[in-house]
Amino acid sequence: EDTAGLDLTDDRIISIVQDLIFAGTETSSITLEWAMAELTRKPQTMAKLQDEVTRVTNDKLVIEEDDLSRMEYLKAVLKEVLRLHPPAPLLIPHESTTTSIVQGYEIPAKTTLFINAWAIGRDPVAWGEGAEEFWPERFLANGNVTGVDVRGNDYQLLPFGAGRRLCPAINFAMPTLEIALACLVRHFDWGLAAGTCLEMGEAPGLTTPPSTPVRLVPRCITT
Numbered sequence: 457e458d459t460a461g462l463d464l465t466d467d468r469i470i471s472i473v474q475d476l477i478f479a480g481t482e483t484s485s486i487t488l489e490w491a492m493a494e495l496t497r498k499p500q501t502m503a504k505l506q507d508e509v510t511r512v513t514n515d516k517l518v519i520e521e522d523d524l525s526r527m528e529y530l531k532a533v534l535k536e537v538l539r540l541h542p543p544a545p546l547l548i549p550h551e552s553t554t555t556s557i558v559q560g561y562e563i564p565a566k567t568t569l570f571i572n573a574w575a576i577g578r579d580p581v582a583w584g585e586g587a588e589e590f591w592p593e594r595f596l597a598n599g600n601v602t603g604v605d606v607r608g609n610d611y612q613l614l615p616f617g618a619g620r621r622l623c624p625a626i627n628f629a630m631p632t633l634e635i636a637l638a639c640l641v642r643h644f645d646w647g648l649a650a651g652t653c654l655e656m657g658e659a660p661g662l663t664t665p666p667s668t669p670v671r672l673v674p675r676c677i678t679t
């Protein structure tokens with residue numbers, strides 16, 4: 457109490473916990489859902505990822521955080537998923553604090569601003585002719601955007617935002633997603649259920665899951 461004017465009341469604690477649950481669960485599950493959809497559409501990419509995860513983990517069945525640093529294709533796959541399918545496509549609304557001029561347009565103070573990370577991630581000026589294509593190799597050696605990362609320093613890839621309000625959980629979210637995706641492809645082959653097809657359209661909203669939930673059939677390959 458009486459520290460910097462913000463008391464830690466029960467209501468505030470409940471709000472913070474709700475924020476964390478909302479900000480942390482759907483974003484991660486949507487990213488995994490899109491990852492599985494894109495990989496199922498591209499069996500060669502899926503096979504390449506499975507090869508890497510199997511090679512790095514050797515005979516081990518449990519994937520640990522230490523293993524991730526040797527899985528560069530896995531990281532490229534996740535960046536590519538977040539480029540094409542940022543789970544919060546317009547990030548979170550921001551408000552300008554002072555009047556500024558951006559490319560000749562005057563933005564008054566106190567204007568609500570949306571950053572369209574979805575459109576930026578598909579912009580051919582930043583990503584080249586194949587901007588709409590799912591191609592993780594673009595982030596690897598000899599790709600056209602080697603070194604571009606999701607940490608808010610490269611303005612063409614902003615799934616976590618940038619600057620002071622960058623997602624505070626990025627260092628938790630990325631390894632969590634990497635381990636989850638590595639486990640899914642290490643232990644199972646994945647295919648579409650008979651008679652179904654993948655719908656790659658997005659549902660509208662603050663977050664954008666696939667318009668039709670992705671339904672895949674796993675076949676265990678490690679027993």
Ligand code: HEM
Nearest residue numbers: 479480483484487544547548615616617621623624625629
């Ligand atoms: C794929 C995973 C995730 C993505 C893509 C993501 C993306 C974002 C974005 C775009 C923002 C808003 C940035 C801005 O204001 O411009 C944000 C804020 C936030 N994220 Fe994440 N996030 C993810 C996972 C998580 C997780 C796992 C947690 C918590 C465990 C979390 C907690 C938060 C919180 C608390 C904020 C609000 C920060 C603030 O108000 O300044 N996020 N996230």
